[in-house]
Amino acid sequence: MRQILAFPQLGDYQYPIRRLLMDMTHLEVLEVPPITKKTIALGSKYSPDSVCIPFKYNLGNFIEALEKGANVLFQAGGGCRYRYYAEVQETILRDLGYDFTFVQIIGRDHLRFKELYHIFKGFNKNLTRKNFLKNLIFAFFYITYLDKIDEYIRHRVGFEVEKNSFLKLKKAFIQKCNKAKNIFSLTKIYYQYKKKCKKIKINKPKNCLKVGFIGELYTAMERYSNYNLEKTLASYHIEIKRFTNLTYLLWKKALFLPIMKRKVKKYCKYTLGADGMDNVYRVLWLKKHGYDGIIHTKPTGCTPEIGAIPILMRAAQEEKMPIIFFSFDEQSGMEGINTRLEAFYDLLTLKKEAQK
Amino acid sequence: MKGYLGLDIGSISTKGVIIDEKKNILASSYLWTEGNPVQAVKKVLVELEEKIKDRKIKILGVGTTGSARKLIGTMLGACSIKNEITAHAIGTLSKYPTVKTILEIGGQDSKIILLEDGMVTDYAMNTLCAAGTGSFLSSQAKRLGIDVKDFGKIALSSKNPTSIAARCTVFAESDLVHKIQMGYEKKDIIAGLCYSVASNYLNNVAKGKKIKGPILFQGGVSKNIGVKKAFEDLLKTEVITDKNGHLMGALGSAILAKKNSKNEVFDFSLKDAIFETNGIECKGCENHCEVIVVKKDGKKIDAWGNRCEKGMIKI
Numbered sequence: 248m249r250q251i252l253a254f255p256q257l258g259d260y261q262y263p264i265r266r267l268l269m270d271m272t273h274l275e276v277l278e279v280p281p282i283t284k285k286t287i288a289l290g291s292k293y294s295p296d297s298v299c300i301p302f303k304y305n306l307g308n309f310i311e312a313l314e315k316g317a318n319v320l321f322q323a324g325g326g327c328r329y330r331y332y333a334e335v336q337e338t339i340l341r342d343l344g345y346d347f348t349f350v351q352i353i354g355r356d357h358l359r360f361k362e363l364y365h366i367f368k369g370f371n372k373n374l375t376r377k378n379f380l381k382n383l384i385f386a387f388f389y390i391t392y393l394d395k396i397d398e399y400i401r402h403r404v405g406f407e408v409e410k411n412s413f414l415k416l417k418k419a420f421i422q423k424c425n426k427a428k429n430i431f432s433l434t435k436i437y438y439q440y441k442k443k444c445k446k447i448k449i450n451k452p453k454n455c456l457k458v459g460f461i462g463e464l465y466t467a468m469e470r471y472s473n474y475n476l477e478k479t480l481a482s483y484h485i486e487i488k489r490f491t492n493l494t495y496l497l498w499k500k501a502l503f504l505p506i507m508k509r510k511v512k513k514y515c516k517y518t519l520g521a522d523g524m525d526n527v528y529r530v531l532w533l534k535k536h537g538y539d540g541i542i543h544t545k546p547t548g549c550t551p552e553i554g555a556i557p558i559l560m561r562a563a564q565e566e567k568m569p570i571i572f573f574s575f576d577e578q579s580g581m582e583g584i585n586t587r588l589e590a591f592y593d594l595l596t597l598k599k600e601a602q603k
Numbered sequence: 604m605k606g607y608l609g610l611d612i613g614s615i616s617t618k619g620v621i622i623d624e625k626k627n628i629l630a631s632s633y634l635w636t637e638g639n640p641v642q643a644v645k646k647v648l649v650e651l652e653e654k655i656k657d658r659k660i661k662i663l664g665v666g667t668t669g670s671a672r673k674l675i676g677t678m679l680g681a682c683s684i685k686n687e688i689t690a691h692a693i694g695t696l697s698k699y700p701t702v703k704t705i706l707e708i709g710g711q712d713s714k715i716i717l718l719e720d721g722m723v724t725d726y727a728m729n730t731l732c733a734a735g736t737g738s739f740l741s742s743q744a745k746r747l748g749i750d751v752k753d754f755g756k757i758a759l760s761s762k763n764p765t766s767i768a769a770r771c772t773v774f775a776e777s778d779l780v781h782k783i784q785m786g787y788e789k790k791d792i793i794a795g796l797c798y799s800v801a802s803n804y805l806n807n808v809a810k811g812k813k814i815k816g817p818i819l820f821q822g823g824v825s826k827n828i829g830v831k832k833a834f835e836d837l838l839k840t841e842v843i844t845d846k847n848g849h850l851m852g853a854l855g856s857a858i859l860a861k862k863n864s865k866n867e868v869f870d871f872s873l874k875d876a877i878f879e880t881n882g883i884e885c886k887g888c889e890n891h892c893e894v895i896v897v898k899k900d901g902k903k904i905d906a907w908g909n910r911c912e913k914g915m916i917k918i
Contacts, residue, residue, distance in 0.1 A: 283890035475910065560811055569724065582670070587728060590688035594723045601722055 250348075250370070253277040253317035255305040258468045259397075260493055262421050263389040268321065270382040272370035277317045279308050282471040286311055291577045293339055299328060300546035300576050301465035304472060306336055313345045319370075323353040326464075327521040327551050358497065388430050392437040394494040396420055399444045401489060405481040406451040416444060451486075456595050459533040460489040461526045462544040463552050466575055467491040473544050473575060474584050480542075483592045488538065490529055491522065500525070514558050520551035527555060530562045530570070540569040540595045542588075547576040569594055606660040608869060609857025610647065610679075611690065611850075612640045612671035615710030615737055616823060618853040619647035621655060621662065626697050626858055630654035631850055640671035641678070641878050648874040662869035666690075666860030668852050670711070677897050677905045678878050679869070683859040687852055692716050692723045694855030695819055698845065703815040706834065706842070708804065708824035710737040715809045729808050736800075737823045739772050740830075743779060743796055747789060751827075754793060758829025761794035768799075775799065797829035801837055816840055821848040876900055887913030 252268050254261075256279055268276045280286070282304060290307030309320055320340075322333040333351040340347065350366060352358075364379050396417065404413045420440045427433040458480060466473045467489060480487055500522075507528040508518070518524045526543065533541055543559060545552035556572060563570040571591045573584065606629060611618040617640065619632045632650040636643045666683035667676040668690035676684035687709075695705055696718070705716040713736050717725040729736070744751040758764075765787050768778040775796075782792055818840065824830055825848045834842045847854070879898040884891050894908040896916055906916040 280889070283888055285889040285891075557811070583728070586686045586688070589686045590723075590726060593686070593689040594726070597722055598724075601720075 248318065249275070250319050251275045251277050251317045252319045252321065253279055253309070253312035253315075254321040255279070255308040256282055256469065256471075257465075257493075258470060259393060259417075259421060260390065260468070262425055263386050263393060266389065266425060267382060267386040270385065271367040271374060271379065273373075274319075274370060277312055277315060279312045279317075280315070282308070282469070287577050293343065295335075297548060298335075299548050300472060301329070301469075302332055302336070303577060304465075304469065305332060306339065309336060309340060310343075313340070313347060318346065319348045319350065321350050321352060324351055325353050325355075325357070327549070329521075385430055385433065388433055389424060389427075390493045390497070392424070392433065393421070394492040396437070396440060396444065397492065399441065401477070401487045403444070403447065403449045403451065404477075405484045405486060406449040406455070408448040408450055412447050413444070416440065416447065454599070455484060455486055456540075456592075456599065457486045457488065457538045458595070459529060459538045459541045460487055460544075461491075461529045461533075461541060462522075462573075463546060463549050464491045464496060464522060466544040466546055466573075468493075472546075473573075474579065474581055476542070476544065476573075476584075476588070479585065479588055483589075485592070488533070490525070514562055519554045519558075521549075523551040523555035526552070527558050527562055530559055530566060530568060534566040534568050538568075539599060540571070540591065542571055542573070542591070544573045544575065547574045569598070604658065604660050606655070606662050607857045607861040607864065608651070608662050608665045609690075609694075609853040609855065609860060610644060610665070610667045610669075610675060611687075611852035611856060612636065612644060612667065612669040612675050613710055613823075613852075614670055615741075616849070617643040617647055617669075618850050619644075619651050620850050620853040620857050621651055621660065622854065622857045622861070623660075624861070626854075626861075628847065628850070628854065629658075629660065631847070631853070633849060636671075640675060641880075644671075644675050644679075645874045648871060652871045652874075662871075663866055664860035664864035665869050666856030666858075666863075668856040672856075673907065674880065674895075674897065678876075678899065679873060680867075681860070682863045682865050683856060685856055685859050687712075688714060688716060688726050688728070689723070690852045690855035690859065691821065692718065692726075692855065693858050694851035694853070695821070696721055697854065697858055698847075698851075699817065699819060699843075702817050702819050704818045706804070706809070706818060706820045706825075707822040708736055708800070708820075708830070709822040712736060713804055713808050713822070715804075715812055715814075717812060717815075725812065727808050727810075727812065739775070740796065740800060740824065740827065743776070746776070746779070747783075747793065749789075749793075754797070755826070755828035755830070757790050758794040758797045758827075759832060761788070761790040763791050764794035764798050765791045766798070767792070767795045794829060797827065798833045798837075800824070800830050801833035805837060814838060818842045819848070820844050821851050823849055825849070882908075883916075885909055885914035887911070 252274055265276045286307035289310045290303035294303045294306050324330050324333050337349040368374050400413045407413055423436045427436055477487055511527045514527050515524055605624050606621050609620050617634055617636045620628050621630045623629055630651050632647045665679050665681040667681045668685050668687050672684050691707055695702055700721055703718055707714050712729055714728040716723055741751045744754055765782050768774055820831055820842045825844045831842055831844055877900050881896050883894045885894050892909045892914045894906055894914050896906045897904050909915055
């Protein structure tokens with residue numbers, strides 16, 4: 248039987264991940280349907296009720312992918328309850344009667360290249376170590392460039408003169424990158440689009456509102472799960488700083504961890520699991536860099552973040568930083584979120600006006 | 604004379620005020636929404652027009668707040684459509700500039716607003732559960748066979764309030780039935796309900812917030828002296844209620860309308876226009892967004908609810 252690969256959605260990272268899997272295995276990789284109400288309905292139907300929301304989205308993605316013909320499913324893991332996702336999801340899908348191969352690529356909290364190599368070798372006998380390394384480096388650069396472009400966009404998108412100009416730019420950028428043959432052409436595309444990005448007309452006041460976006464990783468990176476929070480913020484003409492991205496999670500975090508631990512000594516002695524401690528550090532960082540407020544998101548029932556919230560509250564109170572918390576699950580209503588967000592925006596605006 | 608109109612269209616009641624340039628309330632109206640915000644607003648407009656018809660007042664701006672703010676704001680061409688939190692804070696500050704905490708319990712939601720030096724510093728709203736809101740109290744009043752207006756008075760007559768598990772509306776109800784069947788006195792149960800609303804609020808909405816005086820208690824439930832007393836007992840400090848406490852949201856949105864006024868005269872005859880709203884399910888993808896289309900006299904004036912361009916409706 249022909250093997251068709253699939254993996255859960257994660258914002259725009261579907262493109263570099265898809266490219267990586269194709270390059271490594273030379274097999275067909277399914278374009279998993281974008282997340283919709285149907286995805287989450289399917290996911291919630293077959294998930295344990297109290298599990299965190301990314302599990303439900305992932306499961307919904309898998310079911311939709313299986314229905315479209317996928318038969319090899321990829322899942323990562325690590326950090327928190329995410330560790331158990333793979334096994335539990337595999338069991339649920341098998342109980343539902345699907346026939347598939349299940350592959351977990353980050354099994355024991357850390358990405359192990361040797362393990363990864365053998366996984367891909369199992370799919371593609373002709374994969375050489377050299378090619379494996381080449382593909383990995385390509386993915387590394389792709390993700391890095393994607394995150395960098397995203398960062399440029401986040402600084403500007405709230406002030407665009409022509410609507411959707413940055414959205415169009417990013418779409419074009421991704422399309423070009425998908426066709427890039429090697430790292431050199433990828434780099435060329437990146438610099439070309441960086442230039443284009445800076446040329447797009449914006450109308451940005453000097454003392455615009457700046458907000459830091461912290462919290463759990465899935466609700467930060469998958470825009471469907473945070474109800475397009477960044478887009479709403481942009482419509483309020485706010486500059487956004489988001490810390491969590493794949494670049495950060497895959498390699499930057501390990502570098503920063505000792506520094507962060509030292510800086511948050513006042514608030515925590517130990518790490519809190521996942522990005523809990525990182526978020527405490529971010530509160531201090533945002534204050535130091537003159538940001539106006541903080542938005543924290545998490546799925547309902549996210550254990551590391553629940554542990555972090557009282558510490559975040561204290562840190563924010565001591566630093567006099569306005570902070571707002573959002574908990575997302577499949578029941579969240581768009582209206583309630585927008586009301587709270589709008590009130591937060593008013594709070595920041597009035598505060599800024601009073602400071603003048 | 605210049606005037607500004609503020610409307611607060613809540614789930615249970617609809618409030619309207621007209622203010623002058625010095626933020627004094629010239630006329631007000633307060634009636635039930637009864638599941639039909641458009642009709643309720645029309646009635647409010649009729650009442651307000653009647654009250655100011657002898658004085659020559661030009662309405663130069665309309666502001667809306669409350670859960671139907673967008674719909675009504677679109678219909679009336681409002682110059683300010685603001686969330687309840689900001690509207691309440693602004694309205695209250697205009698009367699009590701030194702207020703530090705606003706406790707607000709409405710029909711469907713409850714919120715806490717913390718202020719410092721006339722500025723909102725923090726706020727929270729109930730998220731998942733409606734326990735401890737006005738609709739909970741009114742449904743329990745019905746179960747006990749008394750008018751919700753007498754609730755507070757009866758509660759105060761109790762010396763020994765019963766404790767009622769009020770974590771969740773459904774469980775509170777079963778606990779209530781249990782207490783009735785056990786033979787507790789009605790007034791003790793009613794007083795217990797008032798306490799449970801207050802303690803539920805403090806344990807959920809106000810969790811982790813530093814409540815400092817002066818404290819203002821607003822929203823429909825603030826009319827219930829039983830709940831007010833429960834708050835005072837639990838917080839061990841004075842809690843202020845205003846006779847216009849239910850109008851603060853409307854007042855705030857009128858002030859916002861004044862701030863954002865485009866100096867266009869509002870025409871009361873808008874209340875005679877025929878407004879229609881339809882919910883359309885977008886078939887663009889599997890998400891099936893519900894798009895709301897508002898029509899005035901058969902002509903589309905606005906639409907919202909779509910998450911992407913596919914569901915955009917041309918006006």
